[in-house]
Amino acid sequence: xxxxxxxxxxxxxxxxxxxxxxxxxxxxxxxxxxxxxx
Numbered sequence: 014x015x016x017x018x019x020x021x022x023x024x025x026x027x028x029x030x031x032x033x034x035x036x037x038x039x040x041x042x043x044x045x046x047x048x049x050x051x
Contacts, residue, residue, distance in 0.1 A: 025033065
């Protein structure tokens with residue numbers, strides 16, 4: 014999943030990008046954990 018390729022991404026301010034990336038990473042990790050448990 015490459016967020017940088019989204020058209021909306023380039024419109025975001027740098028200050029918005031960091032928390033957003035953090036959130037995406039956290040969600041991805043949580044998703045991976047759930048998958049491993051199955």
